[in-house]
Amino acid sequence: MQISLDEVRKVAVAYRQNKTTSVVKEHVPEPVPPAPEKDLRLALELARQLANEPEVRAERVAEVRQQMTAGSYRLSSRLVAGAIVRRLIADRVR
Numbered sequence: 001m002q003i004s005l006d007e008v009r010k011v012a013v014a015y016r017q018n019k020t021t022s023v024v025k026e027h028v029p030e031p032v033p034p035a036p037e038k039d040l041r042l043a044l045e046l047a048r049q050l051a052n053e054p055e056v057r058a059e060r061v062a063e064v065r066q067q068m069t070a071g072s073y074r075l076s077s078r079l080v081a082g083a084i085v086r087r088l089i090a091d092r093v094r
Helices: 005-017 037-051 056-070 077-093
Strands: none
Touching: 005 077
C-alpha cells in the first residue's frame, strides 16, 4: 500500500481547512508548492525509472519469506496501524 505525495498534500490541505479533526493530532507541514521546471524534469525522469522497476521486489519478498519460515519475522503493529490510518485519511480526502 503506497500513498503518493499528492495524497499527502491533499490530507495536509484538508487538515488545515478543518483543524477540528480528531484523527490527525501531530503537526502537518504546509503543502509543498509546485516544483520549478528543473525539479519537474527530475520528477519525470524518476517516474520513468520507477515505471521500469518491477511492482514486486523479488529480493525483499524472498527475504521476508525466509524470515517467516524461520519464525524471526517481526512486524510492528504501530507501523501497520499508522499506514492504515494514513490510507483511510487519504481515501477520505479524494
